[in-house]
Amino acid sequence: MSKTWFVAGTDTGVGKTAVSCALMAAAAASGLRTAAVKPVAAGCDNEGQNDDALCLMAGMTEALEYSQVNPIALEAAIAPHIAASLEGKALQASRLVGLCRGVMLGKADFVLIEGAGGWRVPINPRETLADVAIQLRVGVILVVGMRLGCINHELLTVEAIRRDGLQLAGWVANQPGPRMARHEENLETLRQMLPAPLLGDVPFLQHWDASEAAKHINLQSLIE
Numbered sequence: 059m060s061k062t063w064f065v066a067g068t069d070t071g072v073g074k075t076a077v078s079c080a081l082m083a084a085a086a087a088s089g090l091r092t093a094a095v096k097p098v099a100a101g102c103d104n105e106g107q108n109d110d111a112l113c114l115m116a117g118m119t120e121a122l123e124y125s126q127v128n129p130i131a132l133e134a135a136i137a138p139h140i141a142a143s144l145e146g147k148a149l150q151a152s153r154l155v156g157l158c159r160g161v162m163l164g165k166a167d168f169v170l171i172e173g174a175g176g177w178r179v180p181i182n183p184r185e186t187l188a189d190v191a192i193q194l195r196v197g198v199i200l201v202v203g204m205r206l207g208c209i210n211h212e213l214l215t216v217e218a219i220r221r222d223g224l225q226l227a228g229w230v231a232n233q234p235g236p237r238m239a240r241h242e243e244n245l246e247t248l249r250q251m252l253p254a255p256l257l258g259d260v261p262f263l264q265h266w267d268a269s270e271a272a273k274h275i276n277l278q279s280l281i282e
Contacts (some may be wrong), residue, residue: 060093060280061164062169063199063227064191066219067213070175072203073232073260078170079117080260080271081199081230085118086170087272088281093120093166096128097190098174098181099152101135104105110172117268120166130155138187139180147179151189158194168281173197177215188222197227199257202248204233210246214245216252226254233262255279 067074075096082092094117095273099108113180130149132141140268142149149160158171171194173179179187190280191198198219202212212229231245238244258275 060162060164060166062171062196063280064194064196064216064224065170065172065199065201066177066188066191067173067201068176068203068215071234072201073234074172074201075113076234076266076268076271077201077230077232077258077260078172079113079225079268080258080275081170081277082114082117082119082168083268083272084135084275084277085281088165088277090281091120092118092168092170093122093161093164094118094127094170094172095158095161096102096136096172096174097157098130098132098149099128100132100141100174101140102131102133106131106133114170114172119167120164121232122127122161122164126161130154132150138174139182142181149185151185151187154181154190155193158190162194170199171183175219176211188218191224192222195224197225198252199227200229202229202231204231204238204241204244204271205235206238208238209244209251212248213251226252228255228257228276230257231259233260235262236245
């Protein structure tokens with residue numbers, strides 16, 4: 059089985075997909091075969107496809123069908139459990155876990171399971187997407203959106219991950235917009251308070267390119 063990690067974010071819009079593509083680009087540059095799954099995506103085009111899932115497909119080395127990368131594609135760009143309810147669908151962690159394992163058992167060496175929003179995103183009245191990571195028993199890569207409030211969001215998210223019994227395998231500082239004020243001081247505070255390796259400090263790129271972002275990624279602690 060491949061090495062697999064669950065990619066979570068401190069919030070929505072922090073750049074999970076962009077960082078996932080950068081991580082895969084870095085892994086591919088090290089000679090690894092890569093794949094990714096976004097088990098649930100809310101917000102799809104007229105063909106029932108999600109932009110983030112399409113970006114993941116473009117960023118991986120393995121040739122997978124769209125339905126393997128994004129098995130649950132919901133039309134409305136709203137909370138997944140609400141979008142699913144509007145379409146008469148029921149989301150269950152155990153089913154999502156099975157769909158993820160199908161890719162994990164494939165030929166890829168390096169697999170990422172990308173969540174949606176933050177850590178505690180509901181998929182039904184009793185479960186959140188965190189339950190997918192818990193049932194898969196995989197390490198978590200946390201994407202920290204470098205903006206005002208990120209330290210608090212990071213501490214709360216890490217607390218929840220550890221309470222759920224999962225390992226924080228590493229974290230990535232991502233600048234989703236113009237560079238935040240006192241970036242270095244905030245980054246140093248995060249370094250001191252996060253109990254895991256910093257995998258990268260990815261700057262804001264006006265024209266996004268995964269290979270360029272990968273230059274700011276160090277996977278040594280994950281793949282050694």
